Amino acid sequence: MPRRLPxxxxxxxxxxGCAFVTPRFPQNVQTSFVREDMRKLTTSSLVLYYPAxxxxxALRIAARVEDCVERLRTLTKSPRKRDRALVYLTSADFNNAxxxxxxxxxxxxxxxxxHMSLELFNLLGFGxxxxxxxxxxxxxxxxxxxxxxxxxxxxxTLTGGLFQPNTFTESWFxxxxxxxxxxxxxxxxxxxxxxxxxxxxxxxxxxxxxxxHPGYLSPEHREMDPFGGxxxxxxEFISWLANKYGEDKLWQLVESQGxxxxxxxxxxxxxxxxxxxxxxxxxxxxxxxxxQHQKRRERPSTQQVLAPEVGYFTRLAASPADGAIATLxxxxxxxxxxxxxxxxxxxxxSRHLAQFLPGRRWxxxxxxxxxxxxxxxxxxxxxxxxxxxxxxxxxxxxVWQVDARTGEVVKTWEDIEGMGGGVTPDGKAYVYVxxxxxxxxxxxLDLATNARTPLTRFExxxxxxxxxxxxxxxxxxxxxxxxxxxxxxxxxxxxxRALTDDTHFNYAPRWLDAQRVVFVREHExxxxxxxxxVTGGEPTRITDAPHLVMDVAPLGGSDVVFLNRDAFDFSLxxxxxxxxxxxxxxxxxxxxxxxxxxxxxxxxxPFLGHELNILSDEPYSPxxxxxxxxxxxxxxxxxxxxxxxxxxxxxxxxGVALAGQDRLGFHQYALLVQIDSKLRDPSVSFSYxxxxxxxxxxxxxxxRTVVAGRRDLQASLxxxxxxxxxxxxxxxxxxxxxxYATSRRPGVRSSxxxxxxxxxxxxxxxxxxxxxxRGLGLSLAGxxxxxxxxxxSAPFGDVRATVDLFVPGLPLLKRDNLQLTAIGRYLxxxxxxxxxxxxxxxxxxxxxxRQGPEDSRDxxxxxxxxxxxxxxLRGYEDFAxxxxxxxxxxxRYRYRLILDYGWSTFFWLGPSFFxxxxxxxxxxxxxxxxxxxxxxxxxxxxxLHTTFGQSVGLSLFYQYAxxxxxxxxxxHLVGFSL
Numbered sequence: 001m002p003r004r005l006p007x008x009x010x011x012x013x014x015x016x017g018c019a020f021v022t023p024r025f026p027q028n029v030q031t032s033f034v035r036e037d038m039r040k041l042t043t044s045s046l047v048l049y050y051p052a053x054x055x056x057x058a059l060r061i062a063a064r065v066e067d068c069v070e071r072l073r074t075l076t077k078s079p080r081k082r083d084r085a086l087v088y089l090t091s092a093d094f095n096n097a098x099x100x101x102x103x104x105x106x107x108x109x110x111x112x113x114x115h116m117s118l119e120l121f122n123l124l125g126f127g128x129x130x131x132x133x134x135x136x137x138x139x140x141x142x143x144x145x146x147x148x149x150x151x152x153x154x155x156x157t158l159t160g161g162l163f164q165p166n167t168f169t170e171s172w173f174x175x176x177x178x179x180x181x182x183x184x185x186x187x188x189x190x191x192x193x194x195x196x197x198x199x200x201x202x203x204x205x206x207x208x209x210x211x212x213h214p215g216y217l218s219p220e221h222r223e224m225d226p227f228g229g230x231x232x233x234x235x236e237f238i239s240w241l242a243n244k245y246g247e248d249k250l251w252q253l254v255e256s257q258g259x260x261x262x263x264x265x266x267x268x269x270x271x272x273x274x275x276x277x278x279x280x281x282x283x284x285x286x287x288x289x290x291x292q293h294q295k296r297r298e299r300p301s302t303q304q305v306l307a308p309e310v311g312y313f314t315r316l317a318a319s320p321a322d323g324a325i326a327t328l329x330x331x332x333x334x335x336x337x338x339x340x341x342x343x344x345x346x347x348x349x350s351r352h353l354a355q356f357l358p359g360r361r362w363x364x365x366x367x368x369x370x371x372x373x374x375x376x377x378x379x380x381x382x383x384x385x386x387x388x389x390x391x392x393x394x395x396x397x398x399v400w401q402v403d404a405r406t407g408e409v410v411k412t413w414e415d416i417e418g419m420g421g422g423v424t425p426d427g428k429a430y431v432y433v434x435x436x437x438x439x440x441x442x443x444x445l446d447l448a449t450n451a452r453t454p455l456t457r458f459e460x461x462x463x464x465x466x467x468x469x470x471x472x473x474x475x476x477x478x479x480x481x482x483x484x485x486x487x488x489x490x491x492x493x494x495x496x497r498a499l500t501d502d503t504h505f506n507y508a509p510r511w512l513d514a515q516r517v518v519f520v521r522e523h524e525x526x527x528x529x530x531x532x533x534v535t536g537g538e539p540t541r542i543t544d545a546p547h548l549v550m551d552v553a554p555l556g557g558s559d560v561v562f563l564n565r566d567a568f569d570f571s572l573x574x575x576x577x578x579x580x581x582x583x584x585x586x587x588x589x590x591x592x593x594x595x596x597x598x599x600x601x602x603x604x605x606p607f608l609g610h611e612l613n614i615l616s617d618e619p620y621s622p623x624x625x626x627x628x629x630x631x632x633x634x635x636x637x638x639x640x641x642x643x644x645x646x647x648x649x650x651x652x653x654x655g656v657a658l659a660g661q662d663r664l665g666f667h668q669y670a671l672l673v674q675i676d677s678k679l680r681d682p683s684v685s686f687s688y689x690x691x692x693x694x695x696x697x698x699x700x701x702x703x704r705t706v707v708a709g710r711r712d713l714q715a716s717l718x719x720x721x722x723x724x725x726x727x728x729x730x731x732x733x734x735x736x737x738x739x740y741a742t743s744r745r746p747g748v749r750s751s752x753x754x755x756x757x758x759x760x761x762x763x764x765x766x767x768x769x770x771x772x773x774r775g776l777g778l779s780l781a782g783x784x785x786x787x788x789x790x791x792x793s794a795p796f797g798d799v800r801a802t803v804d805l806f807v808p809g810l811p812l813l814k815r816d817n818l819q820l821t822a823i824g825r826y827l828x829x830x831x832x833x834x835x836x837x838x839x840x841x842x843x844x845x846x847x848x849x850r851q852g853p854e855d856s857r858d859x860x861x862x863x864x865x866x867x868x869x870x871x872x873l874r875g876y877e878d879f880a881x882x883x884x885x886x887x888x889x890x891x892r893y894r895y896r897l898i899l900d901y902g903w904s905t906f907f908w909l910g911p912s913f914f915x916x917x918x919x920x921x922x923x924x925x926x927x928x929x930x931x932x933x934x935x936x937x938x939x940x941x942x943x944l945h946t947t948f949g950q951s952v953g954l955s956l957f958y959q960y961a962x963x964x965x966x967x968x969x970x971x972h973l974v975g976f977s978l
Contacts, residue, residue: 019631019657019672020105021687024665025088027695027722028393029111032092033664034694038620040663042084044613045069049620049663050089057114057131057438058089059612060461064132065112067610068139068185071603075251078258080153082146085110085139086663091437093117093395093417095387097134099141102161105631105659105670108145110138115435117395118387119371119419119466122507123550125183125194127463127480128419129438136185140178144169147258159633165263166254170912171950172217176234177250180242186607188503189484192235195505195520195527199548199565201232202526206297206547207567210290214283215902218914218950222332222768222900223568225312226368230950240286241275247601249274264949268905279904297546299564299573300580306345306561307572314570315367318553318561320425321379324348324404325553325561327572328367328384333814335765335773336365338407340382343555345572351407354765356776361412362398363724364388365765369395372420372466373551374510376427380404383430385420391723392695399430399445413445421467421477422510431455431475433464440464442477442490455490468510468517476509476517476534487519489534499534506539512554512577518542520549529560531577544580545573624663631659631670652677666691681706695721711738712866718756730757733783735865750865754785754795764806769898770815777804789831790862796830798869809893816895823888825871830884831863836870837888837929839880842959843977848878851969855879874925875937875961878971883929892923911949919943936964939971954978 023030036051041058045066050058069085087110094113102108112135116128126133145164148156152165167174183192191197204223205212212233215221219228242250253274257263260270268279275282299305311329318325323343330336340348353365369387376383382402390396397416400409413430418440421432427447434443434454439462442455455475458464465478465485475490476499487499487506499517500506505527509519515535520527523541529552530539543549548565555561555574564573636654655674661667668689675682685703696719705712718731734753741747764775783798801824809816827835839855857880859868871886902914924938939961947953954976961971 019633019659019670021659021668021670021689021699021701022105023689023691023697024106024661024668025090025111026094026393027697028092029088029090029094030665030691030697031392031694032090033088034666034692036091038664039617040620040624041617042615044615045084046087047084048087048089051091052619054089054091054114054437056460060438061089061112061114061132061135062087063610063612065110065135065139066612067607068132068136069143071185071605072139072143072181074602075247076143076147076255077251078147078149078255080149082143085142087112087135088664089114092392095121095395097131097138099138099145101145101164101167102156103163103167104161105661105668107161107630108142108164110135110142112138114437115440117397117418117435118369120368122419122463122465122478122485123194123196125190125192125197125484125505127465127485128433128435128440129461129463130189130480131438132461133182133187133189137178137182137190139185140181141174144174144177144254147254149255150259151261152258152263160629160631162631162633164258165260166257168264168911168949169254169257169267170217171219171230172234172237175228175230176217176236176238179231179235180238181603184604186603186605191231192239193484193505195522195525195548196550197227197232198525199527200227201236203547203565203567204232205290206294210287210292210294212283212287212290213901214280214904214912215900215914217283217904218902218912218947220900220914220916220947220950221902222898225332225768237283237286240289241282245275264911266909267911268908278908283904299546300544302575302578303543303545303564304574305564305571306574307341308566310339310563310570310572311367312569313367314551314563315370315373315384316551316553316561316563316572317373317375317382317384318555319375319379319382319404320377320554320556321375323555324375324379325555325572326373326375326382326402326404327563328370328373330367331569332768333770335767336367338402340404340407341572348405349407352765352774354763354774356763356774358761358763358778360763361409362386362388363763370420372422372430372432374422374468375404376423377425377471378427381410381423381427383423385416385418385430385432387419389724393722393724399432401447413447413450416445418443419466422469424469425471431467431469433466433477438462442467442475455494456496465507470511470514472514474534476511478507478509487517487532499532500539508551510553513557518552518554518560518577520552529562529575541580542577543575620664622662622664622666626660626662626667629658629660631657633657655682661689676706678708679706681711683707693719697721709740709742711740712736714866726759726761728759730755732756733867735867737865739861745861748861750789750862751787752785752789752865752867753787754783756783757781762804767814769896770808771817771894771896772806772819773808773817775804775806777802777806789865793831793862794829796834797828798825798830799828800825809895813895815898816893819890819892819894821888821890821892823871823886823890825888826885827869830869832884833857833882834859834863834869835883835886836868837881837883837886837927837935838871838873838876840870840872840877841975842874842877842973843955843957843975845877845973845975847972847974849972850878852879852963853967857882871927873927873935873937874923875939875963875971876925876927876935876968877959877961877973879966879968881927881929881933881935881966885931886927886929887931888925888927890923890925892921895920906948914947914950916945916947919945934965937961938964952978 041048097112099110182190216229216233219230221229256270272278311331315328325341339350372385387397399413401411418433418435430445444453463480467477473492479488483503489497505522509517512518521530529543532539550563552562561574563570634656638652659670670687672685683705688700690698702715713736715734720729736751739748758781760779762777764772766772779802781800786795803822805820897918899915906913921941927935941959943957945955959973
């Protein structure tokens, strides 16, 4: 067996062999690139690939992104000139943006959509057209990861790129830094300037008394749903570091990490080298200062609670007729539901929204993808816009009409592009925000004819928010201006008039009466409800909520109802429509406003526009960069190994890994050649991927592998894609294995060739603390093998079907579930006993104790072509059964004990460590092989789920199983799984 190698050498070797083929972009993005006329724009700092139809949008986004990249590069001290940023713009309604680090076969790249269509981004300080600002967030990632110097710069230069050390600063630093800067690169937009963002953090901080532990920096800490502790707490921690120690130290840390040799290890000690303190000590100081400066705020006496907990993210509307209140809620122990309450807060109905059967009308149900909740004037119907996924995975919305008496979705209108708005009081039309490229406009959907009519005709970069329609046809709506979100009024004659023009984040207006609107507006850093007369005058504040008011709505003519942020959730509150009394306002302690810095560095200077220096703008060449390998990594090493005579010998290994692709991922290839000093023949593998049939992806793999005692020839050709969220694949598998003759046996050849196909469907609803509460999973897979094993073997088939059913567990418990599974597997005409049932380990065993006979299954070499036919059977991890068919039924009850606690480092040298939960399980399994023999087991297990470095999950487990058949006794397993 090989002896231990130094960690660095093992790491280098694992990367050097990592030549692989995988889709370069998500399915919907790749499909857009294949179907559109793509162009390549080169500027001083960017290379941008974009659809030709989006050129004006592309130029606007490129100008802002380049400005941010150049501003950020002024903050770094490295004299090394960095490559141009590689940026992709897609027309797919993606509602996401990301930077892929340079890793082995895939280069560093930034992917941006041309617009956003979820209102969630409006709440966070952006807008559907502000992709340049989103690009600024991604630019921070890009510039940070480019800071690679020292040894790894040399290695990446020689090999084409293996990895970038700054990826190991963990998600909280990566996302915290990017979120911190997204609002400081010349514009005061984005999350740091969003009252929603600040309200979520302030409410959480007050609930904790400022006493956060480093586990709150983890994306897995569920009290930070839905935004994630890595973003929310991470950005606040980064802001504190910048304010207390200066921004220069942030970039000193980035540069120190970029030069480090042992990059995954000792990150906290690099913090100590820069700040004089470890991450844990710095975070403790951050928490202490939060506690010291905590100004506790309480609800004023005029603010009444109608429902104390309505979820960690919620949307709201109120009926003008009877005061009914509709909320879309999701909680840590409650799946998404639509709740309608009476005016006094009592529940009229509560309805789950998830659908489970194939052919379901919708997939997504989260409140984060919902907008535009509004009632008709008679209160009979609730309308909303729900964003959902189309068949290639892009977002496409539909308008719902919900019966306000029963909660039934009585009708939907499909193929809406954009976000919600409001139903007209007469119920004949729905006004929504239509988003195309980077331009938003108001549209009117005629509910009887399905006709869509534009109401505004804005051009160029324009962001709007959901509108509200008055009985006389006037429409009030939010519009992004140079000062941020402000209110505007669309008159019946089509003219648009500004109602506000300031920097107070004016948003979410709803008509209070014929002349007044109620809306949310920033006051002392918090969103509060305000009233504005549209004929003129200043806004009047009517609430003084502790942290955050969202979705304020009139409740008759005397009150408003709204979502109030309270600790880690929302409450449903009511307040009178009266100006906040001066004495009551003074009773609350306002948060201090930090003074602006005396001198701004270039990165923070006001944004005055940016002129692109376009070097070229040309059609995309489909084979661009294809013949230049992205990865070209030779490797050589030697290992001590023990031979059959227990003697140690030095074995040499060497080879080369090559991988390449064109810039749009249409064609990809990977080649790996390895030689072994003990063997004469090299091992060779080659893979090719083709995305031109997108959304289908075609992959060809061929390999010739030589190891001691045998030679394998393998080939496969498969096509795969997802329909909505259902993966489908089909193709051909070919295997041949030659076992070399020895003194104990003659040579044996085994072969297998035939087509295979699979499809897998799942629909369910889950909670953060309880996991999947209701769900249905169906899968079907099969293969037909006309070429089998040897001349004595007949062609055979393989059919497998699975049904999974999830239901809630015991009454009153909300952190448990019950999973029932049925599996059927049949290999018609296969050799007797080819199918293995059981004998498959649960994770990686550290200790295994059992009573009973030894596993006697022995498959002849002629039936081992390089793949196996097997089924896992719980409780039979140590014992394999042979069969041609099997029916398996499993039941598993699981209860979760939530821990959500973490540390900034694992014994100072390791990455962060997070304890997620303890899971207690009880299970029973039953299998019937070949319709004649039963195999039963029951038992329990306990799992401890942890995460290292905010990315690598490690679970420790103990399982006990009692077996009732096959002469087997009790089984005890202790192990771990990744």
